[in-house]
Amino acid sequence: MNANAQMNDAILQVDHLSMKFGGLVAIGDLSFTARRGEITALIGPNGAGKTTVFNCITGFYKPSEGMITLNRADGSSYLLERLPNHEIPARAKVARTFQNIRLFSGMTLLENLLVAQHNKLMKASGYTILGLFGFSGYRKASAESVELAKHWLEKADLVDRADDPAGDLPYGAQRRLEIARAMCTGPELLCLDEPAAGLNPKESAALNELLMGIKHTTGTSILLIEHDMSVVMQISDHVVVLEYGRKISDGNPQSVRTDPRVIAAYLGVDDEEVETVLTEVGDEDVIEQLDIGPDSAHGPGTSSSYLAGPVSDTVGHSQGERVTVSKGASKAAQVDARGASVASRPVAPTPAPAKPAAKKAAPRKTAAKAPAAKAEGVSNRLAAPRGGKADNLTRIKGIGTVNEKKLNEHGIFHFDQIGAWKKADVEAVEAYLAFDGRIAREEWVKQAKLLGQGKDTEFSRRVDAGKVATSHVSGKAKASTAKPVQGKRGGGK
Numbered sequence: 206m207n208a209n210a211q212m213n214d215a216i217l218q219v220d221h222l223s224m225k226f227g228g229l230v231a232i233g234d235l236s237f238t239a240r241r242g243e244i245t246a247l248i249g250p251n252g253a254g255k256t257t258v259f260n261c262i263t264g265f266y267k268p269s270e271g272m273i274t275l276n277r278a279d280g281s282s283y284l285l286e287r288l289p290n291h292e293i294p295a296r297a298k299v300a301r302t303f304q305n306i307r308l309f310s311g312m313t314l315l316e317n318l319l320v321a322q323h324n325k326l327m328k329a330s331g332y333t334i335l336g337l338f339g340f341s342g343y344r345k346a347s348a349e350s351v352e353l354a355k356h357w358l359e360k361a362d363l364v365d366r367a368d369d370p371a372g373d374l375p376y377g378a379q380r381r382l383e384i385a386r387a388m389c390t391g392p393e394l395l396c397l398d399e400p401a402a403g404l405n406p407k408e409s410a411a412l413n414e415l416l417m418g419i420k421h422t423t424g425t426s427i428l429l430i431e432h433d434m435s436v437v438m439q440i441s442d443h444v445v446v447l448e449y450g451r452k453i454s455d456g457n458p459q460s461v462r463t464d465p466r467v468i469a470a471y472l473g474v475d476d477e478e479v480e481t482v483l484t485e486v487g488d489e490d491v492i493e494q495l496d497i498g499p500d501s502a503h504g505p506g507t508s509s510s511y512l513a514g515p516v517s518d519t520v521g522h523s524q525g526e527r528v529t530v531s532k533g534a535s536k537a538a539q540v541d542a543r544g545a546s547v548a549s550r551p552v553a554p555t556p557a558p559a560k561p562a563a564k565k566a567a568p569r570k571t572a573a574k575a576p577a578a579k580a581e582g583v584s585n586r587l588a589a590p591r592g593g594k595a596d597n598l599t600r601i602k603g604i605g606t607v608n609e610k611k612l613n614e615h616g617i618f619h620f621d622q623i624g625a626w627k628k629a630d631v632e633a634v635e636a637y638l639a640f641d642g643r644i645a646r647e648e649w650v651k652q653a654k655l656l657g658q659g660k661d662t663e664f665s666r667r668v669d670a671g672k673v674a675t676s677h678v679s680g681k682a683k684a685s686t687a688k689p690v691q692g693k694r695g696g697g698k
């Protein structure tokens with residue numbers, strides 16, 4: 206294959222992309238390719254930079270450095286970082302959905318899909334009122350738009366609800382409607398931000414079917430951010446893994462899921478996530494590699510994570526906190542470093558010791574998570590939960606059962622306590638949990654305020670739906686009395 210053919214094979218080429226917010230490097234020197242006709246997944250722990258990559262591709266952010274090339278099927282190419290953002294859907298044919306559903310909830314399903322084709326219809330009208338009523342071209346375009354809308358309603362299994370307001374649909378159906386709406390714009394690249402978030406298993410299966418249908422029956426390539434590993438592993442052709450804005454792995458789902466750097470990156474998320482990844486990988490050899498370093502057959506080879514030295518950046522955040530992100534905390538880099546130190550060790554003349562039992566990552570977890578300080582600085586500690594009942598703090602994205610226990614041990618039992626934390630409280634808790642900047646990044650305070658008011662968040666709905674295992678009987682249970690859930694967890698955070 207010559208260079209041109211290879212180029213055309215790539216619908217999207219991201220080259221040396223960097224995005225800085227003040228001093229924070231949200232994406233650092235990221236390069237990857239999404240191939241035409243494939244589903245490419247962008248995964249990584251919270252705050253890894255996935256949404257920022259999407260925002261750069263779809264023109265919401267102008268990157269600090271780097272190039273994003275979109276190669277259309279007709280041979281034309283667009284440098285997305287240079288296109289005005291309203292031209293990205295129209296000229297480069299890139300469509301996207303968002304983490305939070307953005308439908309016109311008062312309009313019917315059909316209307317939502319027709320609005321998406323507004324530009325095409327206006328063009329057909331010649332942008333005149335006469336055109337709207339007189340041109341046969343407009344009437345034809347209008348009929349075609351209705352046909353296209355019907356087609357995608359059928360594909361999304363929503364045709365029976367065509368005349369209902371979009372806001373009346375169940376959550377999973379709204380997600381499919383968003384994708385149907387994006388497909389009505391005729392995209393060559395469809396970017397989906399966490400399409401499976403909040404879905405129950407049945408809705409997840411319907412989503413997978415819709416996405417596989419798009420892959421097999423249209424020329425549209427898909428780039429998706431997803432935390433739900435079951436979705437990623439089932440439908441992706443290619444997976445790119447980010448940690449702290451750096452690419453740590455890039456390959457097919459099988460090679461990525463067994464890449465020690467990826468497992469290590471998830472070790473940095475929280476203890477429940479570790480269990481998820483280890484359970485999903487379920488491979489003693491892989492787990493053992495965490496203790497001996499990376500497998501050179503897997504992983505990025507020239508990944509920027511190899512090149513990235515420790516960096517400490519500070520940035521002002523919307524809620525007024527200043528967040529320090531220590532790139533030196535990269536778990537993937539720790540695996541690399543560990544591999545290097547193992548490689549430089551003299552070879553022992555005696556036979557290798559017997560394999561340690563699988564799932565012995567615990568000592569590493571303990572070391573990484575060892576409390577660096579007591580949470581005594583937290584101003585609103587309580588001696589005991591009010592009314593003897595603690596809230597289910599695992600409904601906050603970022604708090605798993607282990608951290609909930611630690612918080613309880615230090616007098617934090619209720620959403621309103623976390624919701625009232627000031628900067629000094631956050632710093633004290635971060636020091637105690639050895640969580641540099643994570644509480645602000647994951648917006649615990651904001652989530653806790655909402656939950657304290659009895660509202661739900663997208664994540665709490667997933668917990669309540671049983672998609673995320675917690676120590677509680679049901680996600681919404683207020684008392685922390687139930688036994689821990691054993692085994693596989695449905696989806697990551």
Ligand SMILES: Nc1ncnc2c1ncn2[C@@H]1O[C@H](COP(=O)(O)OP(=O)(O)OP(=O)(O)O)[C@@H](O)[C@H]1O
Nearest residue numbers: 226229231249250251252253254255256257258646
């Ligand atoms: N507009 C912004 N201003 C300042 N910092 C930002 C901005 N957008 C993102 N960030 C920071 O950039 C980093 C990457 O965020 P991003 O939302 O891209 O991560 P993510 O991988 O999508 O996370 P999640 O899985 O939680 O959605 C985070 O530290 C975040 O706080």
